[in-house]
Amino acid sequence: MKRSYEEQTHFWGKLWTWTAVFVILSVPVIICVAYDCWPGFTPVLKGLLGVAPIFWTVGAIEVVTFTPMLGTAGSYLSFVTGNVTSLKVPSALNAMESAKVKPGTEEGEVYSTIAIATSSIVTAVIIAVGVFLLAQLTPILNSPVLKPAFDNILPALFGGLGVVYISKNWKIAVTPVVFMVILFLLVPSLAGSVGVLVPVGALISIGVARILYKKGIV
Amino acid sequence: MNFSPNSTLLFVVAGGVIIFVLAQSFFFLIRAYRRAKELGMDMKQVRKTIWSSALFTIAPAVSILLGVITLSKFLGLPLPWIRMSVIGAITYELPAATSTAKALGISLSETITDPRIYSAIAWVMTLGILPSIILVPLLLKKIQKGLLKMKNKDAKWGDLFSTSLFLGMIAAFSGMVFADVRNGLEGWIPVFVLLCSAVVMGVCGLLIKKCKMKWLENYALPISMLAAMIFAMVITPAILG
Numbered sequence: 190m191k192r193s194y195e196e197q198t199h200f201w202g203k204l205w206t207w208t209a210v211f212v213i214l215s216v217p218v219i220i221c222v223a224y225d226c227w228p229g230f231t232p233v234l235k236g237l238l239g240v241a242p243i244f245w246t247v248g249a250i251e252v253v254t255f256t257p258m259l260g261t262a263g264s265y266l267s268f269v270t271g272n273v274t275s276l277k278v279p280s281a282l283n284a285m286e287s288a289k290v291k292p293g294t295e296e297g298e299v300y301s302t303i304a305i306a307t308s309s310i311v312t313a314v315i316i317a318v319g320v321f322l323l324a325q326l327t328p329i330l331n332s333p334v335l336k337p338a339f340d341n342i343l344p345a346l347f348g349g350l351g352v353v354y355i356s357k358n359w360k361i362a363v364t365p366v367v368f369m370v371i372l373f374l375l376v377p378s379l380a381g382s383v384g385v386l387v388p389v390g391a392l393i394s395i396g397v398a399r400i401l402y403k404k405g406i407v
Numbered sequence: 408m409n410f411s412p413n414s415t416l417l418f419v420v421a422g423g424v425i426i427f428v429l430a431q432s433f434f435f436l437i438r439a440y441r442r443a444k445e446l447g448m449d450m451k452q453v454r455k456t457i458w459s460s461a462l463f464t465i466a467p468a469v470s471i472l473l474g475v476i477t478l479s480k481f482l483g484l485p486l487p488w489i490r491m492s493v494i495g496a497i498t499y500e501l502p503a504a505t506s507t508a509k510a511l512g513i514s515l516s517e518t519i520t521d522p523r524i525y526s527a528i529a530w531v532m533t534l535g536i537l538p539s540i541i542l543v544p545l546l547l548k549k550i551q552k553g554l555l556k557m558k559n560k561d562a563k564w565g566d567l568f569s570t571s572l573f574l575g576m577i578a579a580f581s582g583m584v585f586a587d588v589r590n591g592l593e594g595w596i597p598v599f600v601l602l603c604s605a606v607v608m609g610v611c612g613l614l615i616k617k618c619k620m621k622w623l624e625n626y627a628l629p630i631s632m633l634a635a636m637i638f639a640m641v642i643t644p645a646i647l648g
Binding site: 271 | 484486537568633
């Protein structure tokens, strides 16, 4: 019996992901073997202690929160190529929105995969070109004129993306947005751990949506 | 072999990793494109999606490149290049490098020349991000089954549930933009940029609906984003000056 397209996507996704794990792990191994510089357990463990508790939690949360938006192939690809929140999720959502298809449908799967794959390719190419032209590009990219543009890349992205989804679902959106604005006003230092707040926002939205749905308002 | 964070060997390793990422991306791109044909989807829209996604990616990709440049000051080019091309993000890599450097009692103000410190940082960066990549093959099917069950039970609630997930994300990031407003007018810059992007997006929406400019649909987000970034370049010196 021929496996369904969805099943095949899982097969290929898993194969590529486990290969990616091997490739990623082989980088520090090659460094250590080539230069005979194994760092020993203690420094690595100490370094990991500073970041792993937060990043392992955020990583797990991201997988649960974002995979429904990214689709099957999109999830496998996004979590290998990275920059999930700032690039892959917006790109997939925008593609599905423009094509007027929903996440989780056959068409949604195709559009999100195409958007994420294209995004990964363009990113890889731009970084590669940038690395080779670094000497010429650094003064331009670090110029004080351009700096504000890149300092504000997240607001520039989430303003446009947000207005579409918030205006369409404002009844659900108003509570989590107001909550988050107040939270960040009260505790500005949370900006560094916005990843942890995504599921908090999601839980509030889901709660509000459930209440409004039960009352027949949405 | 003499160690240098910019050695040819490291560049070759980086090249290999980039080729792997490109291969995987092309594999899924071609597969999805063929699938679109099979399903009889509107291929014009599919091709437009490729263009608009590429255009949309340019600005964030350049900001990722800026991350590579920041890290390269003490790690050389190849390692940041690798890390930012697979799973990496500056928000993770910089704390990972700093945490390791602190643990080893060194400063990250100049290029690292001790191979042992360099390899310790490479290991921390790698092991720290590994869970998010490993969890996808382990959890994805289960998550999807759960969602499907919910959708089959109550289709409308299933839709509302997934909409709520990304509203949560948008709420968190919109809230973050307000983090610095207590610092005075300067702290409002990100808020103004967010509003500018939202307004431009709204205007695009009107043009699409009222003036039937359908082509704009695919490019509305990249246009709003670039307009807001240019706006940031104009207002920042005006406010700080």
